[in-house]
Amino acid sequence: MPKRIGRAPASRALAAVVAFLTLTLSVAFSSAANADDLEDRKAAIEAEKQKVQQDYEYLGEDIAETVAKLNIYKGQLPAAQQQLADAEGRVDSAAGKVSALNERVALAQNTHETITAQIEKDREDIAATEKAIGQIASQAYKNGGVPSTLSLMFGAKGADSLTDSLGMAEQALKGQNAAVEKLSQQNANNVNSEARLSAVAEEISKLKAQAEEALKAEQSARDAAAAEKQKVDDLVAQTTAMNQELEAQKPKLQSQMASLEKESAQVTADIAEKQRIQLEEHRKREQARIDEANRAAAEEAARNNRPAPPAQTVPQPGSPSSFGLRHPVIGSPVSSGFGWRGTPEGTIDFFGNGGYLHSGIDFAANCGTPVYAPAAGHVWRADQGQGEMIGTGNRIVLNHGVVKGNALATNYYHLSGFTVSVNQWVEQGQLIGYVGNTGNSQGCHLHFETVLNGNLVDPMGLL
Structure with a gap:
């Protein structure tokens, strides 16, 4: 029998907390969730609750539901935290993109300002060049135009005068040509700068549009991250509240556990004491038989003047499989095995043990399923549990005696009824009772235990 707690009515405080947790759960699942989603989540909680009750039979339905929700929320928390980390990563990426685009916009605007300043300077230079050309043309006009070579020659009063006139004319033409060439280059540069300015302006416009979209994406990522953080915060708050609720139940659970610990x-201990007596009587009988055999062998040897043979000793116990146990129920799977059960979520310390021993195996059988004797034996107990603290419910204990030096008894709990009485002999395969849901049970099943030589052992090793 596991160290379990019988079902007891939930306190008003517990009922209020469970109601609050249920309401919180519904809100946390989001108002946008449709009915199917809510039904799926309710089904998940119910399935988890049943698993919890199979693993921790001592828990009442109310606390089992709280533990189930706690398990589900804690199971969801890592994924929610990962989603939050992913969302925060997207925020960082979006912010980086916005920053990079802003830098590109700033660089393009600086280029735009530089080109604008260059264009303004070019315009000033063009204006100055045009002014210089105008002055040259005006001076030529005042002087009757640039003189021809012939007029310069006839107008000269000597070699030196002619040379001077020609030099002046050449210089004037050179100056005018240079000014015109410079003006042409300045105009070309200005056209090129205007084209570059237009391209930069277009780039700035595109970059600003991209930056605006990136900013929207960043805000969307921040909103998503905030939503994911809220989910994580909700899960943490809910698991904390449920941990606190289970912590508050410790005194009641410990009190119930103490009673069941004593009962189990x-x-x-009763079975172990009976088996101790059985084994002691078996050993004495075996020893008497061996002693008699040794005495008879010695006398026979003496009568025949032969050395006495080596003395026989009581053989060591053989394999317990010699009992040849069959399954007590037919076609029903094992829903919970034998062994240590850790404390659910570390909230109930079981007197510092950190868990408890599930001292048998559970067969998932419907109420009313026949239970058969797995081996022949005497009925040691066939009674009904008394009071709400009796976790076994209707129970049977069969004594299978001593086989090859091993004493075996089998226990059957939570029966709906039994068909045998104390001290009755039953044969292997004989009907002894029916699967039920009595005592500390949250659903129809058979709890089956094997006590070998005074110790609870895994029934699967004997079946």
Whole structure:
């Protein structure tokens, strides 16, 4: 029998907390969730609750539901935290993109300002060049135009005068040509700068549009991250509240556990004492038989003047499989195995043990399923549990005696009824009772235990 707690009515405080947790759960699942989603989540909680009750039979339905929700929320928390980390990563990426685009916009605007300043300077230079050309043309006009070579020659009063006139004319033409060439280059540069300015302006416009979209994406990522953080915060708050609720239940659970610990220990101790007596009587009988055999062998040897043969000794116990146990129910799977059960979510310390021993195996059988004797034996107990603290419910204990030096008894709990009585002999395969849901049970099943030589052992090793 596991160290379990019988079902007891939930306190008003517990009922209020469970109601609050249920309401919180519904809100946390989001108002946008449709009915199917809510039904799926309710089904998930119910399935988890049943698993919790199979693993921790001592828990009442109310606390099992709280533990189930706690398990589900804690199971969801890592994924929610990862989603939050992913969302925060997207925020960082979006912010980086916005920053990079802003830098590109700033660079393009600086280029735009530089080109604009260059264009303004070019315009000033063009104006100055045009002014210089105008002055040259005006001076030529005042002087009757640039003189021809012939007029310069006839107008000269000597070699030196002619040379001077020609030099002046050449210089004037050179100056005018240079000014015109410079003006042409300045105009070309200005056209090129205007084209570059137009391209930069277009780039700035595109970059600003991209930056605006990136900013929207960043805000969207921040909103998503905030939503994911809220989910994580909600899960943390809910798991904290449920942990606190389970923590508050410790005194009641510990009190119930203490009673059941005492009850379970007493049942096993009673069986162990009976088996101790059985084994002691078996050993004495075996020893008497061996002694008699040794005495007879010695007398026979003496009568025949032969050395006495080596003395026989009581053989060591053989394999417990010699009992040849069959399954007590037919076609029903094992829903919970034998072994240590850790404390659910570390909230109930079980007197510092950190868990408890599930001292048998559970067969998932419907109420009313026949239970058969797995081996022949005497009925040691066939009774009904008394009071709400009796976790076994209707129970049977069969004594299978001693086989090859091993004493075996089998226990059957939570029965709906039994068909045998104390001290009755039953054969292997004989009907002894029916699967039920009595005592500390949250659903129809058979709890089956094997006590070998005074110790609870895994029934699967004997079946």
